[in-house]
Amino acid sequence: MAAVVNANGSDAGKTDGEQTMLMPPPPTNPMVTPLLTDLYQFTMAYAYWKAGKHQDRAVFDLYFRKNPFGGEYTVFGGLEECIRFLANFKFEENEIAFLRSVMPTCEDGFFQYLQAIDCAKVEVYAIPEGSVVFPKVPLMRIEGPVAVVQLLETPFVNLVNYASLVTTNAARHRFVAGKSRTLLEFGLRRAQGPDGGISASRYCYMGGFDATSNVAAGRLFGIPLRGTHSHAFVSSYMGLDEIVDKALLSHDGLNMCEDFISLVRSWLIKLQRANSLHSTFGETNQSELAAFTSYALAFPNSFLALVDTYDVMKSGLPNFCAVALALSDLGYKAIGIRLDSGDLAYLSIEVRKFFCAIEKEFGVPNFGKMNITASNDLNEETIDALNKQGHEIDNFGIGTYLVTCYAQAALGCVFKLVEINNQPRIKLSEDVTKVSIPCKKRCYRLYGREGYPLVDIMTGNNEPPPKVGERILCRHPFIESKRAYVVPQHVEELLKCYSPGDSDKPRAELPSLREIRERCMHHLEQMRPDHMRILNPTPYKVSVSAKLYDFIHFLWLNEAPVGELQ
Ligand SMILES: Nc1ncnc2c1ncn2[C@@H]1O[C@H](COP(=O)(O)OP(=O)(O)OP(=O)(O)O)[C@@H](O)[C@H]1O
Ligand SMILES: O=P(O)(O)OC[C@H]1O[C@H](OP(=O)(O)OP(=O)(O)O)[C@H](O)[C@@H]1O
Ligand SMILES: O=C(O)c1cccnc1
Ligand SMILES: [Mg+2]
Numbered sequence: 001m002a003a004v005v006n007a008n009g010s011d012a013g014k015t016d017g018e019q020t021m022l023m024p025p026p027p028t029n030p031m032v033t034p035l036l037t038d039l040y041q042f043t044m045a046y047a048y049w050k051a052g053k054h055q056d057r058a059v060f061d062l063y064f065r066k067n068p069f070g071g072e073y074t075v076f077g078g079l080e081e082c083i084r085f086l087a088n089f090k091f092e093e094n095e096i097a098f099l100r101s102v103m104p105t106c107e108d109g110f111f112q113y114l115q116a117i118d119c120a121k122v123e124v125y126a127i128p129e130g131s132v133v134f135p136k137v138p139l140m141r142i143e144g145p146v147a148v149v150q151l152l153e154t155p156f157v158n159l160v161n162y163a164s165l166v167t168t169n170a171a172r173h174r175f176v177a178g179k180s181r182t183l184l185e186f187g188l189r190r191a192q193g194p195d196g197g198i199s200a201s202r203y204c205y206m207g208g209f210d211a212t213s214n215v216a217a218g219r220l221f222g223i224p225l226r227g228t229h230s231h232a233f234v235s236s237y238m239g240l241d242e243i244v245d246k247a248l249l250s251h252d253g254l255n256m257c258e259d260f261i262s263l264v265r266s267w268l269i270k271l272q273r274a275n276s277l278h279s280t281f282g283e284t285n286q287s288e289l290a291a292f293t294s295y296a297l298a299f300p301n302s303f304l305a306l307v308d309t310y311d312v313m314k315s316g317l318p319n320f321c322a323v324a325l326a327l328s329d330l331g332y333k334a335i336g337i338r339l340d341s342g343d344l345a346y347l348s349i350e351v352r353k354f355f356c357a358i359e360k361e362f363g364v365p366n367f368g369k370m371n372i373t374a375s376n377d378l379n380e381e382t383i384d385a386l387n388k389q390g391h392e393i394d395n396f397g398i399g400t401y402l403v404t405c406y407a408q409a410a411l412g413c414v415f416k417l418v419e420i421n422n423q424p425r426i427k428l429s430e431d432v433t434k435v436s437i438p439c440k441k442r443c444y445r446l447y448g449r450e451g452y453p454l455v456d457i458m459t460g461n462n463e464p465p466p467k468v469g470e471r472i473l474c475r476h477p478f479i480e481s482k483r484a485y486v487v488p489q490h491v492e493e494l495l496k497c498y499s500p501g502d503s504d505k506p507r508a509e510l511p512s513l514r515e516i517r518e519r520c521m522h523h524l525e526q527m528r529p530d531h532m533r534i535l536n537p538t539p540y541k542v543s544v545s546a547k548l549y550d551f552i553h554f555l556w557l558n559e560a561p562v563g564e565l566q
Contacts, residue, residue, distance in 0.1 A: 024088070027085045028198070028202075029198070034090070037151055042099060045148075053147075059141060059417070060141070060143075060149055061415070062139050062156055065135050066433070068405075068411055069407050073527065073531060075524075076127055076167075077160070077163035079160070080516075082159050083124065083498050085156075085159065086122060089118055089152075099114065119144070122152070123500060123501035125140065126140040126495060127494045128519060129516050130523070134456055134540050138441065138443060138458075139164075139413075140156065160413050161413045162405075162410075167204070169407070170204040170207025170209050170402065175534075177383050181395065183208065185211070185213070185398065186212075187214075188212075188214045191404065192403075197217075198217050202220075205517060206520055208521060211225060228306055229304075229305070240290040242294075243290060248296075248300060249330075251301075260297060266326075267323075271358070274358075277361070281318050292319050293323055303323065303335060304335040304373070305323070307339065308338075308339055316337070328364050333366070335370070337370070337372060338374070339372065344376070344386060348391045348392040352368070372394050374386075375396070377401065380401075380534070424555060426552070437544065438551070438555050440461040441460065442459050443459075443493070444456065445492045446486050447490035449489050453540070455484070456542045459545040459548055460548050465493065468488055468491055469489075471487050475545070475546055477543070478552075498510070
């Protein structure tokens, strides 16, 4: 038996000479237990057990049928949580007691069987997390005793569905925003409950966001934390006389400014009188000025202000600039502003002009380059519209539309039996997109001359793999006339072994979140641009080998009853 080292450092039961393997820690969410499944998984497990069929060797594929958000790609998320769940799968005594209470007609031997099971015999092959993936190709292939693997269906599909959906949503937001913008995930308050919030932060980072406002996710996953302040902070101030401690030490620690408020006030007067600012404002809101001054006293090294509480151009912006200029006198560099309402394109351009005019008028280096963050119900479409209009926004803060996946509620992953006791199985449907692809399969991505992925191909498990430079026929799984020859320049086998079960296959490593994010960025960059565009993207081809095609159609005819016309 291999000794087990817990990934968080403890070294449980290791003996000399035993091979050490890394035992994945439990799932992030402690609610992910063997009971987090549908009742029918237990009723089926009982029926398998009662029939003496529970140890039959089953192969299931986990896949989705259609790319989300009207796009032609998906990013796979959730694998690590599945592997953690699998590695720690064990029923507690109190869980068995609960099952007994809800399944009172089941024999005692079944519960003894459940109490003893784990997933040691379950093999899992999966596409690495963070990969770009396509419909019908298994994201995961799970093999093992049918009753055990059946119990994994609901939790696996649950762990993959939202993870992949929100990672894809994040990747789409990154694509439309462009590489140079900073993307901040602000969705916790709007997410579907605590797990939705934590998952959103993790998977949005994976999909290309730069940071989150979610402190718990920052701690759990090491995601960079970022934030500004809210309107409440601004409106909580009534006036400058609320600020008692007005002193601020200069950045170099050499000079003490005893009255920072006076310095701010003097800058506001200079701004009001500056010719180049074209007297765009008169009296600004003094309670807002108090809030900004107070925030700057608390964070002189990272001053950022929300400027739209009263009026951006007539109050928020000049107030911010007065405080930023006062900080600059003391050697500090303010970060910038956040806009949370109004026409974000127009306002950001006006703000930038104002910053640049100040840089020129007062000779403050880099004042014009200060950061502009925008938020307020942003999504793919609004960011695309802003880009088309032209804007000066550096950072987008995105919450509701991102984390709730407003444009599409679910990915629709499924978990289908494709083989039992080495016998291929098929699920038929009137709707051809719902017919499952039978057999234990191998999956490959074939790359073309220009370095882009050309097609994914599924073959039977025992077929020889596609070879570089050798022509292979790729067939649409269901439409006879759709086929193409491909001469791959590079062949990548997609499914790696993440749980070897009883086999002696090497186990693929679970990379860090940052590594998964890098894989995702790399995969997205590799895609041919027409698959990625927002409007009418070209579908990526998913195919089967000629042999598998013939077999699918043989099995289809074999299983489909022949109708009789009266
Ligand atoms: N230039 C722009 N082009 C397209 N959409 C924009 C632009 N500027 C802002 N938006 C979007 O328009 C919507 C404006 O929201 P809304 O109608 O609630 O007004 P608001 O600015 O939030 O007003 P308030 O907060 O004062 O009630 C938001 O979804 C925002 O992202
Ligand atoms: O708009 P989202 O994409 O969801 O981004 C997060 C929002 O949450 C905050 O305010 P909140 O919405 O709570 O209040 P507000 O609308 O009054 O600003 C923030 O100011 C953003 O507007
Ligand atoms: O830090 C922010 O600006 C923030 C955080 C959460 C939601 N809206 C904004
Ligand atoms: Mg809002």
